[in-house]
Amino acid sequence: MKKLIQFSAIFVFIVLFMVACSKKEQAGPVINATIETPIESLSGGIFDALNEAIVRFDPIYLRAVYKDKRSDKEINDLGMQLLYQLNLHPDDLLIQNKLIDLYRFNSLDDFKKTSGIISTNSNYIIANLFKNETKLTGYQIKMINDARKKHLLNKIQQLEKAVQKQSAGLWTDNADWILNQFHYYTIVGNMELGLDLNEGGGDGACNESCCYEYKACLTTAASSYRSNFILLGSSLAASGGALGSMYGSIIPFIGTGAVGLGGGILGGVTGFVQAVNIYIKNQEACLYNYKACVLRKNEK
Numbered sequence: 196m197k198k199l200i201q202f203s204a205i206f207v208f209i210v211l212f213m214v215a216c217s218k219k220e221q222a223g224p225v226i227n228a229t230i231e232t233p234i235e236s237l238s239g240g241i242f243d244a245l246n247e248a249i250v251r252f253d254p255i256y257l258r259a260v261y262k263d264k265r266s267d268k269e270i271n272d273l274g275m276q277l278l279y280q281l282n283l284h285p286d287d288l289l290i291q292n293k294l295i296d297l298y299r300f301n302s303l304d305d306f307k308k309t310s311g312i313i314s315t316n317s318n319y320i321i322a323n324l325f326k327n328e329t330k331l332t333g334y335q336i337k338m339i340n341d342a343r344k345k346h347l348l349n350k351i352q353q354l355e356k357a358v359q360k361q362s363a364g365l366w367t368d369n370a371d372w373i374l375n376q377f378h379y380y381t382i383v384g385n386m387e388l389g390l391d392l393n394e395g396g397g398d399g400a401c402n403e404s405c406c407y408e409y410k411a412c413l414t415t416a417a418s419s420y421r422s423n424f425i426l427l428g429s430s431l432a433a434s435g436g437a438l439g440s441m442y443g444s445i446i447p448f449i450g451t452g453a454v455g456l457g458g459g460i461l462g463g464v465t466g467f468v469q470a471v472n473i474y475i476k477n478q479e480a481c482l483y484n485y486k487a488c489v490l491r492k493n494e495k
Contacts, residue, residue: 248313252471260372317428416478
């Protein structure tokens with residue numbers, strides 16, 4: 196009898212334990228997963244205004260809208276040289292005028308205002324959305340990529356509608372400017388998003404591994420570029436010397452004088468120009484890796 200009672204007690208304990216485990220499985224995992232708290236969306240006025248400002252210093256914009264015949268690298272290298280000189284001699288009128296002419300501004304005030312937007316808006320994004328992080332998380336980079344994609348697609352759609360109106364003869368004012376703007380954004384859309392809009396991009400679908408590796412490399416370069424023009428625009432505006440040590444020879448000339456022209460205004464445009472410089476170098480590296488991949492395949 197005593198053994199029967201012990202057996203019954205053990206049996207009841209096993210049943211209760213199995214029921215408890217079943218309830219735990221129905222309720223979900225016992226260990227709570229770490230969830231990254233969503234932060235304020237980048238979409239909206241501040242991010243859009245930042246993007247509207249950086250295009251004025253984009254070599255692709257100068258070629259597409261103002262028909263500059265120089266290459267992206269030639270334009271960007273000249274911009275870096277002039278910014279270096281202005282960093283050393285901020286009151287030199289000749290250097291100021293050369294920068295104004297290069298980037299097609301009407302005056303130094305317009306130049307400073309646009310560069311100031313890059314500094315101010317980048318600082319706001321870093322301080323208020325990313326909590327002054329110098330290295331972004333994957334989640335934050337995704338936020339930038341998604342916001343940039345949304346911004347570019349909105350611009351392309353708006354300009355496409357304007358082009359359609361012009362084609363239908365509904366208006367004639369600023370027709371060339373609209374077409375040139377549309378041309379610029381379709382080029383950028385092809386380069387950054389792979390949209391294949393047949394405007395200076397879209398080199399066809401891949402059919403072998405080296406091509407896929409090349410396009411993956413370009414995608415990574417574009418993602419880095421989008422985060423760089425925010426990080427560099429913010430950090431250079433605040434402390435050029437710190438960035439110089441962070442990026443080494445890529446930014447050889449920026450010292451503490453980069454905060455010149457009032458409140459880091461020079462730092463804003465310099466940050467973006469450096470982001471373009473890094474992007475161009477990354478694209479070149481992708482191309483070299485692609486050529487090396489093709490050579491290795493042909494040698495087999």
